Amino acid sequence: MTATLNYSISHLAPATPQSLDIFELKESNVRSYCRDFTATFHTAEGSTLTSEQGQVFIDFFSGAGALNYGHNNPVLKAALLDYIGQNGITHGLDFKTTAKKAFLTAFEEQILAPRNLRYKVQFPGPTGTNAVEAAIKLARKYTGRQNVVAFTNAFHGMSLGSLALTSNPRKRAGAGVTLNNVTFMPYDQYFGESVDTSLYLANMLRSGSGVDKPAAIILETVQGEGGVNSASPAWVQAVQAIAREHDILLIIDDIQAGCGRTGDFFSFEALGVTPDIVTLSKSISGYGLPMSLVLLAPHLDVWEPGEHNGTFRGNNLAFVTGKVVIDHYWSDASFTQVLKAKADVLHQGLLTLSQGVAATAPNRLKGRGFFKGIEFEDRSLAQKIAAQAYLGGVIIETSGIENQVLKFLPALTITPAQITQGLHILEQAFAEVTAP
Structure with missing residues (x-):
């Protein structure tokens, strides 16, 4: 007789106190988020997570931006369960499948065509770093050059090619090998608001500088891990003009800033540029399922x-789920309008919060849309506030080379009431941390 396996959520929940130690006993030391958010999470819905013990947390983290439409979004879940119930293809390599056909059709008709974008679509491995690896590999193949320009405070992934483009010294140290063929340039406002760093880039690309002519320039329009640094339209336009002048490809890494995070589907839409290559991942599936894309100008498609x-x-x-996201949220302008209005609610709440603690904790509000950060002059403060907010029921991470920025990545579907509630908890955390 064949035993029936019960894989219900209640069955998977640990039944004994001893099993709570399994993470410490068996999981590698490399684990990180669970050291800050120590609960064992059991269920999730929308913008909340619930622990085994029943504590409910407001999620201002959203799976590091992979859950732009919330946890277990009911519209996406219904489509997913229906597809699985019909024995739809799960693993397909690069086979033609009905699911891929539906996604590509929706992406072309509702995302690319309305924005007058003519990209071809490559499906690399399922994570963001896979997309970056493919993008720089393609740029080098197409141009025949090796060097790539990246920027200060950049983060592009943890595999070797992507890590070479990443500036964080602690992450780079984990490579164990020399990270080559990348030249770092100063990001917008790296030397302060009065210095146009695009001029530095332009000068360093002239002959005699010692910089090898790059295959590509890669940038994030908002540097998430680097501290929520947001590039101005003028700066990004200048970088694009420099790239075109020197026949260099422009790659925009939209892995965290894309899929609506800054207000439009692509973060570069409001900046007046059209990159040669775009990388997407994180929320492109909408449900937290692994998926990444490389969008490339048709003439660049020189792959064998x-x-x-x-x-x-x-x-x-x-x-x-990616196709349903497009149909449900991006098929007309209404979602973007609501999103931008809700982003203003978040901005005003953060502005009030930032100004309210400025006397005791000097800080600066940063970012765009639903991609925000508060940077503190006291570099230790953001981590203390995040830890205190967690005790109060808010999950929020820090970013920046010194973790000096409190980073806000709420789901785009979060309710105004949840924003207000979460900010109230953060306000209490500010007060407790900064109290004399």
């Missing part, structure tokens, strides 16, 4: 069949 591939580049479950 199978020249870059990956076993899990065909995640059909992600195609299903």
